[in-house]
Amino acid sequence: MHFLIIDDSAADARVLKAMLGQACPEGFEVSFASSGAEALRLLQNHEYDCLFLDYRLEDSADWSVLRRIRELQMDVPIIAISGYGNEQVAVEGLKLGAQDYLVKDALTAETVHRALHNAIEKVTLAKNLLAQQKELRDFAHMAAHDLQAPLRRITQLSEFLQEDLEGSLNEKSTMHLEMIATNATRLQSLVKNLIDYARHGSSETPLREVSLKQVVAAALQNLEVVIKEANAQVTVGEMPSIMGDEVMLNLLFQNLISNAIKFRDKRVPEIRISAIHESSQWTIEIADNGIGIAEKDVDTIFAPFKRLHSQREFEGSGIGLATCRKIVDQHQGKIWAKSKLGEGTTLYVSFPDTVATS
CATH class of the missing domain: 1.10.287 (Helix Hairpins)
Known part of the structure; x- marks a missing residue:
């Protein structure tokens, strides 16, 4: 592995190299840069498995080198290092794109090894996710x-x-x-x-005022055959108008209502759709009397390809609720669920406040 230590203190750089020697007994190569300018030149011409970046360099103000590295869209793992055990400095470094933060006076082979492993793992996972x-x-x-x-x-x-x-x-x-x-x-x-x-990565359609009453009605019309086959009972309360993309909102509610019908037991499916206005936002509730979800799984159902049941039990691709979350995110909203096994599920979708109820 090849590391770059960016520190204007040669003594501190040597201490860190010694710690790396203990943390990486399998061997490694290390390069040094005593200034931000030198570090950026090296990064333009070489690839490194991880950077160790000092908070303050003589030619650079605070985290300016870190900012510049991320502005250049370099995805190399970065461990920020400071002589100050300052929580604010650490938080700022992590917000700017460092994967971990270490204090010089508290360096040990164990902390360096842990930080190195975490930093490389985080960047690797991020690269895989992007791919x-x-x-x-x-x-x-x-x-x-x-x-x-x-x-x-x-x-x-x-x-x-x-x-x-x-x-x-x-x-x-x-x-x-x-x-x-x-x-x-x-x-x-x-x-x-x-x-x-x-x-x-998002719909290009400009957001405009959309009646959720009409959106839900269109979704129910599209699901007419499914609703009749399941003998489902769907009740819809007063719905607001919001700023949105009508086609995407139609897909959102079609997915949510379809799920409420699909994940049912022997009881006649009952779905209740209602809206509540509070704290400058509309929250839409889609409640059903279906099979429910175990409490431990409620927070995972919006992940792509997440399936809680086999294909034999319930057909599906596992991307329906992930698509719903993406649509809600594009509308600056939030989506979450509350459920218990055997007691049905209520899905909540919140949108920023808009005009009147329709």
Whole structure:
């Protein structure tokens, strides 16, 4: 392993090197920089497994070198070191991108080894996560792009059918044909937003005033077949209007209501959707009488690909609630759950305050 010690005190640098010798008996290589300028030059031309950065250098103010390294988007692990056991200094260094913080007077082989291991592990995990996110975005972009052509074709064919059969269909058949066209159009909007998300990490649609009453109604219409098959009873209270992306909010509520129906036992599914206004925000509650979630698992259900049941028990990809959390985050909101096994689940979604109830 190759380390860079950035410290304008040669004595302190030698002490740290000695500690590294005890912490890394398998061997290592170390380079030194006595100034911020020298450190930045070395970083431009060499790769290091970890940096040990002194808080105060003669040519640099406080954490200026740390700031500059992160501004250059270098993802090397950094352990900040200071001669001051100052909590504020430590917190500032960690906020600016250091993975750990050590005080010179308290250095031991054990603390250096622990800090080194933690710093490298944190950066490695972050790199792996970024790679996985990119892979997922690339897949979403490819899948969404491939859906565009057949959706356009479905829309065209439904229009042709409406023209060809105009006047010859009964009221029910006409309604079904209109629903095909409406849902195909909605899917096209959803696919477009998925492509935007895959390309940019968020929807590119500007937020505007959206009636959640209409959003929930559209979601229920999309789930009409599922609701009838489960004989589910869904009650909806007064809903507010918020600033949002209507297509993404439709997907959010469709996922949440679908989950409430899917994770049920032998009882008739009962879903209650209501809104509460407090502390300058709207909180939407989606409560069900389903199978519930063990308390130890409640905080994990929004993680990507997190499944609490086998595919045989309940079908699904494990990304539905993770998608919901992402949509809520884009609306500057929060999502959480309360549940007990066998007693149903209540999902809460909070949004910033807006206009009137609709």
